[in-house]
Amino acid sequence: MILWGEEKRQVDPGFFCRKVVEGVSQPVWLVSDTRRVSDIQWFREAYGAVTQTVRVVALEQSRRQRGWVFTPGVDDGESECGLDNFGDFDWVVENHGDEQRLEEQLEDLVKFVRTRL
Secondary structure, rough: HHHHHHHHHOOOHHHHHHHHOOOOOOOOOOOOOOOHHHHHHHHHHHHHHOOOOOOEOOOOOHHHHHOOOOOOOOOOOOHHHOOOOOOOOOOOEOOOOOOHHHHHHHHHHHHHHHHHO
16 A cells, blocks of 8 residues: 555655545645645645644654554655654644643644634
């Protein structure tokens, strides 16, 4: 599946992004699974200044406590690491296990989205 997706992206970097929005109009889009810089670039080119990027981060220790186990060839691939050095996110949500802090961050994000409706 990953190889098939990579082949599609090599021919047309916006292939999957266009599929998501095809035939639908929304005042706010929450795209939960952009994985590459080309995905973000596509949305910024298509939607301009209304595009907001959100990065969710968690310490490896927190991820392991939730059952995550590093899988070579998957967890170090572009589909998992393509945005690790992007650095130009509008929002960074820290999900290290502090539920109150997570809730506060998500409340801020929801408030922002509501201003755009």
